[in-house]
Amino acid sequence: MDFFEKTGKMAIGSRLRQLTAKITEDAAKIYGLYQVALSPKWFPVFFVLAREGEKTVTEIAHTIGHSQPSVSKIIREMTGAGLLEQHRKSDDKRRNVVALTAKGHLLNEHIKMQYTDVENAVEKLTEASAHDLWGAIAEWETLLAQKSLYDRVREQKRLREKKEVTIVPFQAQHATAFKTLNEAWIKTYFQMEDSDHRALDHPQEYILDRGGAILMALYQNEVVGTCALVKMDDPEFDYELAKMAVSSQVQGNGIGRCLAEAVIQKARDLGAKKIYLESNTVLKPAIAMYRTLGFQKIHGRPTPYKRCDIQMELVLSD
Amino acid sequence: MDFFEKTGKMAIGSRLRQLTAKITEDAAKIYGLYQVALSPKWFPVFFVLAREGEKTVTEIAHTIGHSQPSVSKIIREMTGAGLLEQHRKSDDKRRNVVALTAKGHLLNEHIKMQYTDVENAVEKLTEASAHDLWGAIAEWETLLAQKSLYDRVREQKRLREKKEVTIVPFQAQHATAFKTLNEAWIKTYFQMEDSDHRALDHPQEYILDRGGAILMALYQNEVVGTCALVKMDDPEFDYELAKMAVSSQVQGNGIGRCLAEAVIQKARDLGAKKIYLESNTVLKPAIAMYRTLGFQKIHGRPTPYKRCDIQMELVLSD
DNA sequence: TACATTTACATAACCGGTTATGTAAATACT
DNA sequence: AGTATTTACATAACCGGTTATGTAAATGTA
Numbered sequence: 001m002d003f004f005e006k007t008g009k010m011a012i013g014s015r016l017r018q019l020t021a022k023i024t025e026d027a028a029k030i031y032g033l034y035q036v037a038l039s040p041k042w043f044p045v046f047f048v049l050a051r052e053g054e055k056t057v058t059e060i061a062h063t064i065g066h067s068q069p070s071v072s073k074i075i076r077e078m079t080g081a082g083l084l085e086q087h088r089k090s091d092d093k094r095r096n097v098v099a100l101t102a103k104g105h106l107l108n109e110h111i112k113m114q115y116t117d118v119e120n121a122v123e124k125l126t127e128a129s130a131h132d133l134w135g136a137i138a139e140w141e142t143l144l145a146q147k148s149l150y151d152r153v154r155e156q157k158r159l160r161e162k163k164e165v166t167i168v169p170f171q172a173q174h175a176t177a178f179k180t181l182n183e184a185w186i187k188t189y190f191q192m193e194d195s196d197h198r199a200l201d202h203p204q205e206y207i208l209d210r211g212g213a214i215l216m217a218l219y220q221n222e223v224v225g226t227c228a229l230v231k232m233d234d235p236e237f238d239y240e241l242a243k244m245a246v247s248s249q250v251q252g253n254g255i256g257r258c259l260a261e262a263v264i265q266k267a268r269d270l271g272a273k274k275i276y277l278e279s280n281t282v283l284k285p286a287i288a289m290y291r292t293l294g295f296q297k298i299h300g301r302p303t304p305y306k307r308c309d310i311q312m313e314l315v316l317s318d
Numbered sequence: 319m320d321f322f323e324k325t326g327k328m329a330i331g332s333r334l335r336q337l338t339a340k341i342t343e344d345a346a347k348i349y350g351l352y353q354v355a356l357s358p359k360w361f362p363v364f365f366v367l368a369r370e371g372e373k374t375v376t377e378i379a380h381t382i383g384h385s386q387p388s389v390s391k392i393i394r395e396m397t398g399a400g401l402l403e404q405h406r407k408s409d410d411k412r413r414n415v416v417a418l419t420a421k422g423h424l425l426n427e428h429i430k431m432q433y434t435d436v437e438n439a440v441e442k443l444t445e446a447s448a449h450d451l452w453g454a455i456a457e458w459e460t461l462l463a464q465k466s467l468y469d470r471v472r473e474q475k476r477l478r479e480k481k482e483v484t485i486v487p488f489q490a491q492h493a494t495a496f497k498t499l500n501e502a503w504i505k506t507y508f509q510m511e512d513s514d515h516r517a518l519d520h521p522q523e524y525i526l527d528r529g530g531a532i533l534m535a536l537y538q539n540e541v542v543g544t545c546a547l548v549k550m551d552d553p554e555f556d557y558e559l560a561k562m563a564v565s566s567q568v569q570g571n572g573i574g575r576c577l578a579e580a581v582i583q584k585a586r587d588l589g590a591k592k593i594y595l596e597s598n599t600v601l602k603p604a605i606a607m608y609r610t611l612g613f614q615k616i617h618g619r620p621t622p623y624k625r626c627d628i629q630m631e632l633v634l635s636d
Numbered sequence: 637t638a639c640a641t642t643t644a645c646a647t648a649a650c651c652g653g654t655t656a657t658g659t660a661a662a663t664a665c666t
Numbered sequence: 667a668g669t670a671t672t673t674a675c676a677t678a679a680c681c682g683g684t685t686a687t688g689t690a691a692a693t694g695t696a
């Protein structure tokens with residue numbers, strides 16, 4: 001199909017489905033050619049029973065990679081065709097033990113020539129090809145089992161976006177974004193507190209003028225994240241990492257990490273030895289990120305925030 | 319799936335379906351990742367309209383390789399989602415002309431990053447593979463368009479069976495097979511006539527003792543076909559090719575041809591110059607085979623058979 | 637031992653496609 | 667011009683799978 005060369009890999013699912021449809025359509029005709037009274041969709045069940053003798057419904061489903069209801073349905077049909085017999089004679093009365101009937105075994109003899117002919121036909125097709133479809137499918141199965149297509153695409157997305165994200169210092173025109181980005185997550189999980197209003201409404205006075213810093217993450221000319229470094233009046237800690245916020249639309253793409261890394265670097269530049277932060281354990285991805293950045297849990301610091309139920313520190317070794 | 323290594327290529331359809339299912343499942347999640355309000359199954363329609371502007375339902379179906387009702391359904395859904403608009407304003411009032419709405423075009427901009435990420439992810443997957451799935455699919459599409467899987471399997475079947483078929487001279491123990499094989503096709507298409515009974519009940523007297531010959535085709539120790547060479551009392555023709563019969567279970571695999579070739583050779587050995595035959599035009603595969611063997615239509619010979627509506631001759635040039 | 641949970645299976649409803657069929661408009665054929 | 671055929675599309679019913687759900691038996695636990 002020329003069409004799929006235009007769409008590119010986005011439509012690989014559709015393309016596969018069409019090839020599958022074409023092949024299964026022919027499969028039905030091939031069974032007819034051998035006068036084998038077997039619906040192609042029965043084949044996996046038939047095969048596994050011919051090979052391994054009696055089995056329960058769930059066992060079959062597991063072996064052939066179908067859902068259990070699918071196997072139930074197939075077994076009902078095949079029993080109707082006289083190929084299978086079911087019994088619940090085992091000590092576990094729930095188990096439906098299925099096996100080929102004499103007719104089924106006869107069919108198994110009859111079908112063997114078909115195996116070799118199909119095998120040979122596909123073999124010849126592969127010889128005539130530069131690419132090995134059967135081998136490629138097997139390889140994709142393995143690779144996708146290791147890491148799903150979803151994960152692979154997300155990885156690409158992160159890589160691309162990381163390149164496109166720029167971190168810039170706070171400017172007056174960022175004031176609204178700084179506030180709305182933070183308000184968004186605070187209101188989702190908690191409630192706005194007095195300290196929030198102070199810092200978000202007056203970043204200049206409450207953060208910058210006191211010797212702190214605010215960084216903004218830009219992506220495609222839009223502000224998508226922010227993070228502040230707040231000067232602390234404390235003998236132990238120099239700065240607090242605070243007001244970290246990333247737009248929900250681009251969360252999970254490493255932008256938070258970019259911001260955190262930039263803020264930590266800023267703290268280093270300012271000569272800090274230790275950074276403090278407060279958070280809440282419901283924000284699991286954030287806590288996990290802080291941990292991978294080297295932050296360690298600490299206890300017992302006073303805090304103005306009700307939502308704070310975890311405190312962490314990062315020792316800056318230079 | 320280890321299972322498919324056991325089944326072999328017989329289950330290539332099932333294997334493809336499972337891979338397809340896994341990929342389309344991930345595809346849906348990927349759209350979610352980009353917050354693109356597009357069902358994966360809409361993609362081919364969306365793509366073609368984004369690329370080529372307005373189109374009718376049938377045109378779209380043809381381009382993307384779906385059935386027309388499938389496209390109708392997708393368009394109804396996409397219109398409901400506000401992505402498409404339909405109108406019947408053209409001079410042909412039957413045509414439903416479909417195009418993207420403004421919202422649809424917006425989505426098209428939004429989705430472009432997804433294209434490149436998916437493309438890159440699949441690209442990386444291919445780099446990590448020894449086999450190229452995308453290339454293999456394209457190749458199979460081409461090869462199967464040239465000759466279907468069904469035809470390829472049938473070819474293998476013929477090759478194998480031809481090897482396994484042996485042609486032997488008639489012996490007394492073949493009498494029943496000789497009769498039943500012929501009765502089968504005669505009764506299917508016509509009725510038994512007096513001449514049939516004579517020849518089938520007494521092959522020794524009516525065919526062999528008069529200087530004719532009968533050959534039997536054996537396949538897996540069973541008689542699956544027969545063909546007779548009947549001595550004619552005629553100044554022009556030496557022999558008649560008659561009583562050609564092949565078991566319906568193995569028809570279409572070249573066994574008839576084997577028999578005919580052997581009978582012709584037998585006629586040569588007996589010093590014949592011309593072979594005659596009678597048949598009926600409803601037996602199309604047989605007539606076609608006779609023609610490819612060199613038989614030519616002739617007219618006006620007397621015949622004892624009611625079912626005879628075509629007469630042919632083969633001139634044996636040695 | 638009684639009750640909650642898990643397991644094995646069947647059934648129902650859905651999903652993304654298909655083929656079959658119906659209908660109205662356009663076209664071809666006397 | 668009137669009628670038969672073809673075309674464009676919609677709708678219905680089916681197909682081979684799925685997930686969701688119900689039920690009875692087996693198992694775990696207080």
